[in-house]
Structure formats: C-alpha cells, structure tokens
C-alpha cells in the first residue's frame with residue numbers, strides 16, 4: 001500500500017471484538033492473565049500497550065523499519081537511541097542540531113563516555129575525516145538542519161559510516177517519512193520529535209525511534225521498557241489521529257512554504273531566504289534526489305535588526321512561538337529562542353544572526369500568510 005493509504009487508515013481494524021473503526025484508548029496500567037503461563041501478549045503498559053502498539057506498527061511500516069518505539073517526547077526517543085551506543089566511543093553530530101540534542105549529549109552522554117564531535121554533516125568529506133580517526137560508534141544528523149536548512153547526503157553518509165562500523169541515525173523530524181524515508185537510504189535508525197509534523201496540531205509532545213533491523217529494534221524496545229519513558233495511551237491515540245492527515249497537511253504546508261519563500265525572495269527588506277525548494281538554494285538538488293518534497297520550514301534574514309521586534313509583535317496570522325510542524329503557522333527568533341545556548345562564534349560562522357527569523361508554515365490561506373508578512377515587513 002502507498003503511504004497515503006497507510007496514513008489515512010492508521011490504527012484501523014485493531015479491535016476485532018467490536019469492530020471499532022478507531023483504535024480504542026487502552027487506558028490501563030496492567031492486564032490480567034487468563035492463567036498461569038498464559039498471556040494476552042500484554043502485561044504492563046510500560047512494556048506494551050495496545051494503543052501504543054497500533055501507533056508503533058504504523059510508524060514501523062511508514063519508515064520501512066523492523067520496529068518503532070514511541071516515547072514521551074522527541075528527546076526521550078533520542079535519549080533511548082543514544083543509550084544503545086557503547087561507552088568509550090565518539091558520536092558525530094551535525095554542528096547545528098536542535099538545541100535540546102546538544103544539551104542531552106553534553107550534559108548526560110559525555111559523562112557516560114560518549115564523546116560528541118560536531119561536524120557540518122552537509123559536507124561528506126568532513127564527516128569522513130572524523131570517521132577515519134576511529135572510535136566513532138554513530139553519526140547523528142538532521143535533514144535539513146535547523147534553522148539554515150542545509151542538506152546532508154544520507155546515502156553517502158550511510159555507506160561511509162558502515163565502512164567504519166558506525167551507525168547512521170537520522171533525526172527526520174522536519175521531513176517525516178511522507179517526504180523522506182532515511183532507512184531506504186541506508187540509515188540504521190530514524191528518530192522523530194512527533195510533537196512536530198507527525199502530531200501536527202501542537203497538542204501533544206511525543207517521540208518516535210524506528211530501527212531498520214530487528215536487532216536494533218529489540219535494543220530500542222528493551223531501552224524503552226528499562227528506562228521507562230514510553231508514550232501514554234491517550235497521547236498515542238492523539239498521534240494516530242494526527243498521522244491520518246499527515247499527507248494532506250504536508251502537501252498543503254509545503255505548497256504554502258514555497259509561496260511564502262518566493263514572496264520573501266523578492267521583498268526589498270529581506271536579505272536572504274533559506275528554503276531548499278528555491279531554485280537558488282544550495283541544498284535543492286541534493287534534497288530532490290533523496291526526498292519527495294522540501295518541507296515547510298523557511299528561514300529569512302531581514303535587512304535591519306530594528307525590524308525584528310515589530311515583526312514579532314505585529315504578526316496576526318503567524319504566532320510568535322517556539323516549535324514547528326503544526327497546522328498553525330509560527331514565527332521563531334532562533335538566536336533568542338531555539339539557539340540561545342549555541343556557541344556565539346559558531347552562530348556567527350553559520351549565519352544564525354540577530355536578523356534571522358524562522359517560519360513554520362501551516363495550512364492557512366497562503367494569501368493571508370503573505371499578506372501578514374508583507375504588512376509587518378513594511
């Protein structure tokens with residue numbers, strides 16, 4: 001079946017007892033056993049819950065993996081994934097990842113003996129150089145990066161990582177399996193903040209990790225149970241509900257994003273626009289070879305810093321808020337919000353400056369979105 005069909009029917013036909021079209025929310029901590037040595041397949045909801053299982057099986061199928069595990073947040077999914085890596089090794093990380101990823105790696109994994117090495121993962125040669133030095137257990141990258149939307153060559157990096165005995169882990173939050181399936185390109189594990197596009201309505205915090213092989217799937221499931229941050233039944237159901245419309249939401253969102261990016265590109269008060277779908281974008285060709293779309297995140301730099309505060313306070317259709325991926329459009333100020341803890345020299349080198357704004361484009365009328373930006377930019 002095509003992914004649109006899988007999505008629309010996410011969680012259906014899971015309850016032969018009643019024929020309930022929507023998977024029931026199994027709001028239970030524990031399950032009774034019919035007899036000694038007999039089980040329904042479930043015994044305690046941390047280890048397994050039928051609503052969560054419905055979500056996990058849809059995600060595994062969409063990602064083309066052996067096993068998906070659903071967690072209480074994207075960071076919990078990332079935490080469980082990194083815990084399967086051996087101590088005394090190095091972890092290659094995109095140099096401009098999600099801020100929470102840096103906090104997790106620096107404050108918890110470094111002291112457990114996993115040494116992070118930050119590299120521009122859009123530059124395959126730089127990653128190769130680190131791998132050659134040895135002791136790398138995994139490469140963790142985001143595609144495209146945030147907020148500058150740089151694009152890595154996932155297939156080349158997967159080959160390279162495997163050549164040195166390392167795993168490739170892709171944080172695929174921005175594209176989702178509807179647009180890009182990292183495991184098809186050789187990645188070993190795909191990780192998601194499902195809070196963003198997968199949920200899509202800014203109403204649930206959740207995470208997913210999908211392993212390509214049964215072996216790594218088992219390790220993830222073991223960690224999910226042993227460290228205890230699985231997604232609850234209610235939130236699993238909300239995520240299933242969100243998934244049903246992922247395909248139509250994303251089509252509309254990227255269509256809107258392209259229109260917004262084109263509008264910004266020609267605006268006299270906008271200096272640069274970052275959107276991989278634009279003809280002039282350095283990541284366009286590489287992304288189009290890997291993915292069926294460019295996503296719906298757009299960053300842009302205004303000509304003068306004085307404009308920023310009025311833009312943020314005067315937007316009416318966009319909301320000034322952190323996060324992304326929902327049906328509602330948001331505007332974020334990376335240097336103050338999402339990237340406040342990033343090294344300032346690195347920010348300056350990358351181009352994350354006090355004139356840069358990031359948009360998560362939603363499903364509203366593109367006319368209203370553009371009108372809103374036009375008004376606050378003038």
Ligand SMILES: *Cc1c(COP(=O)(O)O)cnc(C)c1O
Pocket residue numbers: 073074075076098100101142146171173174192193194195196205206207
């Ligand atoms: C939001 C985000 C995360 C963290 O996910 P939470 O659900 O907020 O814990 C990780 N990676 C990326 C790319 C994100 O955007």
